[in-house]
Amino acid sequence: MREAEDGGGTVDDGGAGRGTGGAARPVWLTWTARTVAAAGLVVVLWACLTAWGAVVHGHPAYAVLLGLTVLCSALVLWRSLRPARARRRRVLALVLDVALVVAGLVWLAAVAWLRPFTAVEPAPTAMLSDEVVTVTESATSVTLAPAGEADATAVFFQPGAKVEARAYAAVLRPLAEEGHTVVIAKQPLAVAFLASGAFDAARESVPDAEQWVVGGHSLGGVVASAEAASDAEAPDADGAAPVVGLLLYASYPAEDLSGIPVAVYSVSASRDGLATPAKIEASREVLPADTRFTVLDGAVHAFFGDYGPQPGDGTPTITHDAARSAISSVSAQFVESLGR
Incomplete structure (x- = not known):
């Protein structure tokens, strides 16, 4: 009993x-x-x-x-x-x-x-293949590849913390439309620090790339910065295509990169409540002197992807569509400027 x-x-x-x-x-x-x-x-x-x-x-x-x-x-x-x-x-x-x-x-x-931010439109639509861009998805990455011959410069991208990879499909697809293969990492638990080996995997998956631009949003940009620094310290040590550019979306490095021989482009938002304008301005001291900075007036942190509002972010004064178009445009111009 x-x-x-x-x-x-x-x-x-x-x-x-x-x-x-x-x-x-x-x-x-x-x-x-x-x-x-x-x-x-x-x-x-x-x-x-x-x-x-x-x-x-x-x-x-x-x-x-x-x-x-x-x-x-x-x-x-x-x-x-x-x-x-x-x-x-x-x-x-x-x-x-x-x-x-x-x-x-x-x-x-x-x-x-750790519940991730889910991709919202127009990102899911940008994941569809057509006669211009072929989209492939695996358990660890999303690849946007030009349907025709790919340019020698490929792009590798690290998402922001807790943001799923598909959320960046719309903003990065124009790079693929311009002929560049784009690989977006799917990070374990959507944390960039846990995807430190993703760039090596991307290199293996795009063997024809002659050079790379690495980039990332927020925390993803921190990890991308470390990857660019590591490559700069030992260029072509394993015969892999070198990193020639670093593209930062609302982000900045955690270490001093002022001496790396890599072109750097920082794109930020004036209404960002997380990577604030003051933090972006302070990052000038740890980036190369010739780093290019673009501040999108009226944009916020969450406008660098398509995953909805983000806690702690600012209030935008422009539309998400306008911000996305501007981000895609300046990113494509930066990648194109590094072509061989």
């Missing part, structure tokens, strides 16, 4: 733990674990309902994370419904159970925070 003891707040399993000198898990802890497990299922459902496109089209790491969350939540619920066993080391067991609950809360907070 399973009987609750109100005084001790524990569950007696009809002698399951007799002779062990211990006690069953407190009722409050059992219900706390159940609540956290149920919250895990709710978080997964919320992520799927609000960011399904990014879950399906993004790097598989987040989908795996959601799957693990469902599995662990279901396991905790199942175990909590089984008769609890008394434990010999009551204090140690209680501490361990509480630690697992806390770890579960941290896990769920991370899953919720």
Whole structure:
């Protein structure tokens, strides 16, 4: 017989733990674990309902994370419904159970925070192939390639934090229309720092490219800057095509790149609430003296991709379409200027 003891707040399993000198898990802890497990299922459902496109089209790491969350939540619920066993080391067991609950809360907070921004129109439409641009998508990248002969200069792009790769298809497609192969990285958990090997993979996938422009938005630009710096320190060390340009969208490097022999172009927004104009201005000190700067008057941080509004961003005074057109135009001009 399973009987609750109100005084001790524990569950007696009809002698399951007799002779062990211990006690069953407190009722409050059992219900706390159940609540956290149920919250895990709710978080997964919320992520799927609000960011399904990014879950399906993004790097598989987040989908795996959601799957693990469902599995662990279901396991905790199942175990909590089984008769609890008394434990010999009551204090140690209680501490361990509480630690697992806390770890579960941290896990769920991370899953919720990592929910990616999903691509919105016109990005999905820009993902369609036609007679000018061929679009291919894999688990780790999106490639926009000219349908005809490709230019010798290819472009590799790192998305901003928590933004799925497809969100940049519309702004970067004009480069492919101009003849440049464009590879957009799909980052694990949509975090650029976890995609440090993506550029090497892009080089292998576009063997005919003679030179590269690396670029990125926000955090992606930080990682792209590091990739450009690494290539500049050991150019053609492995026989790969060199990096000749760095394209920064609302971004700046985390280290001093003032001495790298690479052309740099910084495109920013005057109403950006994240990579603010003051931060972009301060980046002049860590970029080469001949770096070109363009500030889009009235644009905001989220206008460098198509993924909807972003928390902490500013308020735009121009349309997203106007900003996107300007960004595409100056980007194409920069890449074209580096042609051999």
